[in-house]
Amino acid sequence: DQQVKQNSPSLSVQEGRISILNCDYTNSMFDYFLWYKKYPAEGPTFLISISSIKDKNEDGRFTVFLNKSAKHLSLHIVPSQPGDSAVYFCAASASTDKLIFGTGTRLQVFP
Amino acid sequence: DVKVTQSSRYLVKRTGEKVFLECVQDMDHENMFWYRQDPGLGLRLIYFSYDVKMKEKGDIPEGYSVSREKKERFSLILESASTNQTSMYLCASTSRIELNTIYFGEGSWLTVV
Numbered sequence: 001d002q003q004v005k006q007n008s009p010s011l012s013v014q015e016g017r018i019s020i021l022n023c024d025y026t027n028s029m030f031d032y033f034l035w036y037k038k039y040p041a042e043g044p045t046f047l048i049s050i051s052s053i054k055d056k057n058e059d060g061r062f063t064v065f066l067n068k069s070a071k072h073l074s075l076h077i078v079p080s081q082p083g084d085s086a087v088y089f090c091a092a093s094a095s096t097d098k099l100i101f102g103t104g105t106r107l108q109v110f111p
Numbered sequence: 112d113v114k115v116t117q118s119s120r121y122l123v124k125r126t127g128e129k130v131f132l133e134c135v136q137d138m139d140h141e142n143m144f145w146y147r148q149d150p151g152l153g154l155r156l157i158y159f160s161y162d163v164k165m166k167e168k169g170d171i172p173e174g175y176s177v178s179r180e181k182k183e184r185f186s187l188i189l190e191s192a193s194t195n196q197t198s199m200y201l202c203a204s205t206s207r208i209e210l211n212t213i214y215f216g217e218g219s220w221l222t223v224v
Contacts, residue, residue: 009151032211043115043201043215044154089154093211098144098169103153 134202
């Protein structure tokens with residue numbers, strides 16, 4: 001049973017526009033959410049996180065939004081750049097429990 | 112900077128062989144993890160360890176075992192490799208106080224023929 005779902009396996013966005021990556025979860029006990037970015041043949045790297053006490057966290061071009069009632073979070077990248085092309089994983093945890101990862105969304109930013 | 116090092120980046124093994132994937136971290140992290148990444152399936156947890164000589168099954172432990180004899184080292188063992196274990200394997204670590212900040216190695220591509 002997939003507790004963290006990324007329903008869009010891929011997304012294609014023009015350079016300079018906004019990229020919106022979505023993630024849904026089912027476990028209401030999750031209280032911490034993260035986004036990771038992964039290039040081919042490399043390990044995932046941490047991008048941005050949000051605690052369940054917040055509904056928004058911003059870091060430069062990256063903003064994560066959390067809608068607890070809908071059990072939904074999203075990552076906004078604006079403006080998108082070609083170097084943002086990668087696979088993005090959302091992840092969630094319940095307090096000190098292990099991280100549960102989504103299936104990933106492949107973002108392609110074209111010129 | 113935290114460094115998680117996976118000793119083998121690319122391996123090709125035959126069906127039935129015993130395979131060892133080694134992982135070392137240099138930040139004195141208590142927690143270590145092994146994941147595999149497959150297209151459309153994301154990152155799936157195989158095994159994890161919260162301390163030396165401790166191990167816990169993840170979501171897909173079948174066909175795998177692990178060893179944590181030293182704090183910095185966490186080994187994944189495929190007792191008898193099969194073609195459905197062809198995948199990218201990722202090792203990761205976290206500290207006990209920053210459990211949600213997980214650091215990954217670069218990955219090991221395993222092909223079983």
